[in-house]
Amino acid sequence: MAAPDVFERRSRIDAPAAEVFAWHLRDGAFERLLPPGDGTIVLERTGSIEQDTMRVTLSVPVLGPIRQRWDVRHEGYVAGHRFVDVMERGPFSHWRHEHRIEVIDDGSCELVDHVEYSLPAGALGRTFGGGIVRRRLDSMFDHRHAVTRNDVSAHTAASLEPLRIELVGRWRDRALQQQVAAFLATGGHLVATPRPLAGARDVHEFSDPDVRITQDETCDMCVELRDGPNREVDLVGSAVMDPRRVLSSIVALRATA
Numbered sequence: 001m002a003a004p005d006v007f008e009r010r011s012r013i014d015a016p017a018a019e020v021f022a023w024h025l026r027d028g029a030f031e032r033l034l035p036p037g038d039g040t041i042v043l044e045r046t047g048s049i050e051q052d053t054m055r056v057t058l059s060v061p062v063l064g065p066i067r068q069r070w071d072v073r074h075e076g077y078v079a080g081h082r083f084v085d086v087m088e089r090g091p092f093s094h095w096r097h098e099h100r101i102e103v104i105d106d107g108s109c110e111l112v113d114h115v116e117y118s119l120p121a122g123a124l125g126r127t128f129g130g131g132i133v134r135r136r137l138d139s140m141f142d143h144r145h146a147v148t149r150n151d152v153s154a155h156t157a158a159s160l161e162p163l164r165i166e167l168v169g170r171w172r173d174r175a176l177q178q179q180v181a182a183f184l185a186t187g188g189h190l191v192a193t194p195r196p197l198a199g200a201r202d203v204h205e206f207s208d209p210d211v212r213i214t215q216d217e218t219c220d221m222c223v224e225l226r227d228g229p230n231r232e233v234d235l236v237g238s239a240v241m242d243p244r245r246v247l248s249s250i251v252a253l254r255a256t257a
Contacts, residue, residue: 004117005118006114006115007115010110010111011149013108013109014107015153017103019156020109021101023152023155027182028183029182029186030182031179031182033143038061039061041059042058043057043058043059043069055073056074057070058070069089069090070090071089073085073086081101082099082101083098083099084096084097085097092118094118095115095117096117100112100113100114111145113145154244155187155188163190164190164192165190165191165192165222166191166221167180167224180223182243183246184223184246211249223246
């Protein structure tokens with residue numbers, strides 16, 4: 001059998017290694033790292049990374065409406081340093097992805113993603129598909145490293161204690177709902193999915209009128225996506241598509257409460 005292809009991406013993160021590693025273990029990290037807009041769906045997730053028992057099943061778009069199942073198991077956990085995901089079923093003949101956090105100094109670390117993979121059909125698959133896969137990996141890990149760096153930085157700057165946060169009202173944009181919930185969860189917050197609006201107090205609003213942050217008797221913070229006749233159009237290109245805007249408004253409301 002030919003040796004697998006190797007892809008590696010390294011990035012400096014200006015945050016302690018322990019915090020960057022902890023971010024990867026929190027609820028929401030997996031969803032935050034999914035390639036944006038490619039239609040990947042998490043079908044099932046069970047177990048724990050820390051106990052080497054996590055298994056994830058994805059539905060991955062291949063061509064048009066054609067989708068493929070991708071089953072992954074996690075192994076090789078070393079606290080504060082490493083975990084590995086291995087494909088059991090999916091588009092590759094072999095896939096092993098090692099996530100590592102390497103200490104630089106007390107306030108910074110290096111994020112390392114090391115992937116070993118083999119395409120189906122051996123040399124033929126590598127000849128005709130190798131370049132496409134390499135470009136997709138470049139794009140995917142550019143996104144993953146940028147999200148990790150920016151999200152960790154945002155949560156560190158916010159310096160909030162864990163909050164009970166609820167998404168309230170009607171969220172017809174499921175992708176936006178998922179990303180807001182995932183981002184807040186990676187900050188250690190307990191996030192509940194949409195429920196009807198209740199009486200609110202201490203209202204703080206974005207400059208973007210699509211979203212407001214409120215408080216009521218059932219939660220520390222409520223995030224409401226306002227409805228309107230052009231909701232689908234309004235959100236395209238809106239600054240509120242960046243979930244970090246939600247955190248900024250939560251911080252502002254906490255400061256005035």
